[in-house]
Amino acid sequence: MAAPVNSPRGMRDFLPADKARREHALGVIRGVYRAHGFDEIETPVVEDYARLHAGLGGDNEKLSFSILKRGIKPEALAAAVEAGDPEQLADLGLRFDLTVPLARFYASHRAELPPVFRSIQIGPVWRAERPQKGRYRQFVQADIDVIGESGIIAEAELITATSQVLAELGLKDCVIRVNDRRILFGLLEHCGFAAEEQAGALITIDKLDKIGVEGVAAELAETNSGAAAAMRGILEGVDAALAAGIPVTREAIAAVLPAGAAEAGIDSLVAIGEALAGGLPEGVELRFDPTLVRGMGYYTGTIFEIAHPGSGSSVGGGGRYDGMIGRFLGQDVPAVGFSIGFERVVDLIELDGSTGPESLALVVDAEAKLEDLMALKRELVAAGNRVRIEKRQKNMKTLLARLVEEGFAKVANVQPGVSDLSELSWRELGE
Structure with missing residues (x-):
């Protein structure tokens, strides 16, 4: 007996119904x-190895898939292993996100783009994850970015557009959590963390939802016990406010932060909150979360993340990354982006079957003329329908059940000699 032929571990095949669901969601997003x-x-799905490992992708760089150089010889392989230098083996790699490729794209095509460039980028990315529910080695990201705008109009546009996507997909009870990296660094400085301790401290604070306040404080204390105690006090005070939800207003933010910490970051968030007040669709809320970190080291200002009660992890996120493009261009360019976690979002949406063209099935007798059949199909397709031809079976119950499962709404029998649509008698499926 042959062994089952499964898709590669951490990657998936999609049956027609799954693919239709995904394409519907992608159509809404676009x-x-x-x-x-x-x-x-x-x-391209591949980028230069050096670019993917330039320190711009945070921990995702460790999860990137590399592509071996062509014609590499055994002695070169042995030398690279001995030297511990994978760059001797690989010159390309699969992209692990869409932000690094976008930065390279902008640096390459800046002269051909408008001063403020608003991009959509949707496509697969790859990471050597440990496969588990909601986490795959190949998955789709759907990103929008604004490049060349330093003002908060960019953040306001991103949040507005993304919140409308969530509403159009039918997702309710979404919370867009916002913070600012300047607030985080201001809190760390206020608590007494030295500059060289702050990057590690942020990594620890990012574990808050997994190890809790006690765990974060204990880990921070290994580096700086006095500063850890001060941070613990702040986190404990924030905890209850987070459960209730902190509005993005000056009063609400001031109530949970120490006085004088990171005023620039607070001013920016307050302005965003005022610009979006009352303007987000029903079912989407904007909330301040001073514990939000976002793992990528390239964020420089506003950061945001989408929470939904139906998902154990965020279903989207992003932020401002003003320093990244300058690494390619040699000149700093302001940039901010928002990415929808497509795989998690698509698992949350429901389709009612009313989207897209009507799906019709023609069940034909063996004696029906092929030219008549094709004429009928051409006319139905020209009218905007989706049409499938099925041969009549002995067990019609099985055929009709399959058509219902595949989203077909109506069926008609095509008898020999029928060549005009007016001669067809349609039957509703699924009734």
Whole structure:
């Protein structure tokens, strides 16, 4: 007996119904983002190895898949292993996100793009994850970015467009959590963490939802016990406020932060909150979360993340990364982006079958003329329908059940000699 032929571990095949669900969601995302003035681009799925490991991708760089150089000889392989230098073996790698390719794209095509460039980028990315529910080695990201705008209008546009996507997909009870990296560093400085201790401290604070306040304080104390005690007090005070939800207003933010900490970051968030007050669709809320870190080291200002009660992890996130493009261009360019976690979002949405063209099935007798059958199909397709031809079976119950499962709404029998649509008698499926 042959062994089962499974898809590669951590990667998936999609049956027609699953693919239709995904394409519906992608259509909604593209349509909303284009309506908000963003333009779609496409970048290669591979990038130079050195670019993928330039320190821009945080921990994701450790999860990247590398592509071996062509024609590499055994002695070169042995030398690279002995030297511990993988760059001797690989010159390319699969992209682990869409932000690094976008930065390279902008640096390459800046002269051909408008001063403020609003991009859509949707496509697969790869990470050597440990496969588990909601986490795969190949998955789709759906990103929008604004490059060239330093003002908070960029953040306001991103949050507005993304919140409309969530609403159009039918997701309710979404919370967009916002923070600012300047607030985080201001808190760390206020608590007494030295500059060289702050990056590690942020990594620890990012574990708050997994190890709790006690665990975070204990880990921080290994580096700086006095500062850890001060941070513990702040986190304990924030805990109850987070459960209730902290509005993005000056009063609410001031109530949970020490006086004088990171005023620039607070001013920015307050301005965003005021610009979006009352403007987000029903079912989407904007909330301040001073414990939000976002793992990527390239964020420089505003950061945001989407929480949904149906998912154990965030279903989207992003932030401002003003320093990244300068690494490629030699000149700093302001940039901010928002990425939807497509795989998690698509698992949360429901389709009612009313989207897209009507799906019709023609069940044909063996004696029906092929030219008549094709004429009928052409006319139905020209009218905007989705049409499938099925041969009549002895067990019609099985065939009809399958058509219902695949989303077909109506069926008609095509008898010999029928060549006009007016001669067809349609039957509703699923009744």
